[in-house]
Amino acid sequence: MHVGIYSKDAPEGSVKRVKAALDEAGVRFTLLGARRPRAGGVDCVVVMGGDKGVRRYFHRTFDSTIPVLGLHEAESSGFLAQIDSKELPAHAGRLRGGDYAVEEVPRLGVKIDGRSVYPVLNDVAVFPSKSAMLMEHTLRVNGQEVWHDSSDGVILSTPMGSSAYSMSAGGPVVFQDSAVFEIISVNSLDVTRRPIIVPDGSSVDVEEISSRLHCEAVLDGIDRCAVRGSVSCAKFAPYARIVRLRKATAAISALARKVHLAEELLSMPPSSKLILKTLEYEGQLTQRDLVRKTMLPDRTVRLALRHLLERRYVRRRVSARDARQKIYEISGIG
Numbered sequence: 660m661h662v663g664i665y666s667k668d669a670p671e672g673s674v675k676r677v678k679a680a681l682d683e684a685g686v687r688f689t690l691l692g693a694r695r696p697r698a699g700g701v702d703c704v705v706v707m708g709g710d711k712g713v714r715r716y717f718h719r720t721f722d723s724t725i726p727v728l729g730l731h732e733a734e735s736s737g738f739l740a741q742i743d744s745k746e747l748p749a750h751a752g753r754l755r756g757g758d759y760a761v762e763e764v765p766r767l768g769v770k771i772d773g774r775s776v777y778p779v780l781n782d783v784a785v786f787p788s789k790s791a792m793l794m795e796h797t798l799r800v801n802g803q804e805v806w807h808d809s810s811d812g813v814i815l816s817t818p819m820g821s822s823a824y825s826m827s828a829g830g831p832v833v834f835q836d837s838a839v840f841e842i843i844s845v846n847s848l849d850v851t852r853r854p855i856i857v858p859d860g861s862s863v864d865v866e867e868i869s870s871r872l873h874c875e876a877v878l879d880g881i882d883r884c885a886v887r888g889s890v891s892c893a894k895f896a897p898y899a900r901i902v903r904l905r906k907a908t909a910a911i912s913a914l915a916r917k918v919h920l921a922e923e924l925l926s927m928p929p930s931s932k933l934i935l936k937t938l939e940y941e942g943q944l945t946q947r948d949l950v951r952k953t954m955l956p957d958r959t960v961r962l963a964l965r966h967l968l969e970r971r972y973v974r975r976r977v978s979a980r981d982a983r984q985k986i987y988e989i990s991g992i993g
Contacts, residue, residue, distance in 0.1 A: 660686050660755045661701045663725075665716050667693040668942075669707035673732060673744045677705060684751035698725045703754070703902055705730060705747075706740070711942050713739040714879045717766070717899050718777045726761045728754065728902035738819060738835075739764070739780070741905050750904050760903040765817050765859060767840065768895035771876050772887045778895035781820030784877040785890050786812035786845075787870040790954065794874055798842065799864040800857055810847040813865055815840060815892050824880065827936055830854045840892070865890045880940030930955055930963040935972060935989070943988040945978070 662681060666674045681688045688705075691698060696719055698704050706716045709731035717723055729740025730747065742750060753759060766778040787794050794812050798805045816825040821833040821841055830843040831854060842863060843854040857863065866889045868874050874886045927935075933953050938944060941952060949960050964987060967973040974990035 660703075660757070662686050662688045662754070663691045663696070663698045663701040663704040664688055664707070665691045665693075665696050665704055665712070666707045667712065667715065669712070670732070673707060673730075677707065677730065677744055677747055680748040680751045681705075681754075683748065684755050686751060686755045694719065696720050698722050701725060702757075703728055707744060708732075708740075709942060710739040711881070711940065713901075714780050715881060717780060718879070718881070723899055724897050726900045726902045728759075728904070738822070739901060741903065753904060754902075762835075762901045762903050763898035764819055764835070764901050765838075765898055766895040767815065767817055767892045769876070769878065770889075770891040771884050772889055773891075776876075776878065776884060779820075779879045780817065780899060781823050781879045782814055782816040782825060783890065783892060784812060784814045784824060784880075785865055785868065785874060785886060786877065788872050788875050792870050792872055793848070794868065794870045796865050796869075797867045798844075799866060800842075800861050802862070802864075805855070806844070806849075806852070807867075808844050808847050808849060808852060810852070811845040814843045814845060815863055815865070815890075816843070820879075823939065824936065825854075827932065831856070840894075859894045861893070863892045928963065928966065930959050931966050934960065934963045935967060938973065938987060938989050943986045945984050945986060949987070 664677060689701060696716060698720060703726040705728050706713050707730050713727060713729040730742055730744040731740040732744060764780060766780055767783060768778045769776050769783050793809050795809045796813060797807045814825045814828055817840060818833040818835050818837050821830060825841060825843050826832055828843050828845045830841055833839060833841060838859045839856050840859050841854055841856050844852050868886055868888050875883045876886050876890050877883050934949060937949060937952055946960055950957050968975060971990060973987050975985050975987055978984035978986050
């Protein structure tokens with residue numbers, strides 16, 4: 660068994676712990692490059708950094724057919740990264756013996772103004788570059804117009820992404836093995852507008868995109884790309900391959916926690932919702948980082964964090980690099 664390790668932005672102590680666990684189990688390993696990980700010659704790749712780390716790895720790798728084991732650092736498991744890095748010593752023997760299942764996770768291929776970008780695991784969200792601006796667009800599925808709409812934006816999501824941004828925008832939660840994609844117009848001026856579900860073999864085009872300011876496509880909540888007029892999506896092959904050391908019930912339990920959280924989100928202040936979703940996508944951030952990424956006033960971010968800390972949605976710890984800095988991260992919501 661030969662394992663690659665992708666550890667961009669992972670704490671040094673965690674990387675050492677993973678290396679030690681693999682070495683003790685007699686598993687040969689190779690460190691992969693952070694910018695363009697080349698995983699040729701390995702049987703699987705251990706990716707650190709939780710769900711965000713796994714998404715980032717698949718955005719950058721040349722070979723997505725090699726199975727990936729995602730590791731997270733928080734107390735709660737994710738969908739792509741089910742195992743805490745501290746748990747790896749207990750599972751390294753199974754990894755060496757090939758005692759695991761591999762799940763194929765669908766992805767969306769994305770073209771922006773006719774140019775292909777990397778495929779997404781969760782979603783592509785098209786919005787004006789500044790909040791509180793309307794965006795006009797036409798949605799076509801398989802070449803046929805479905806709607807012409809004015810809204811805050813539009814989200815195109817995989818089943819994996821249905822419990823992320825699209826759920827916060829009022830979209831349905833879709834089980835992972837469903838062969839569908841979903842489309843959500845966010846805060847449409849048409850109060851009858853509802854999310855729609857399409858077969859995963861459909862081609863989806865968001866065209867005639869316009870706003871007072873330029874618009875952007877946000878890929879998996881990580882990268883932003885300028886959009887002049889159109890975003891197109893379709894099923895992308897090959898699927899991402901995810902190593903599962905736990906039964907499917909673990910993913911279902913995480914989904915149940917997400918649904919419970921969605922119910923509680925209804926009574927949560929908008930600023931707290933935005934902070935929570937930013938931490939979900941971005942991972943650990945300081946208060947200054949949150950102000951910059953959400954563009955909310957410092958006082959608003961501070962009050963939202965206090966609200967989330969009191970309800971234990973978020974936890975706070977001291978930065979290992981600078982003891983004067985406090986780091987915020989999601990706690991116990993899956």
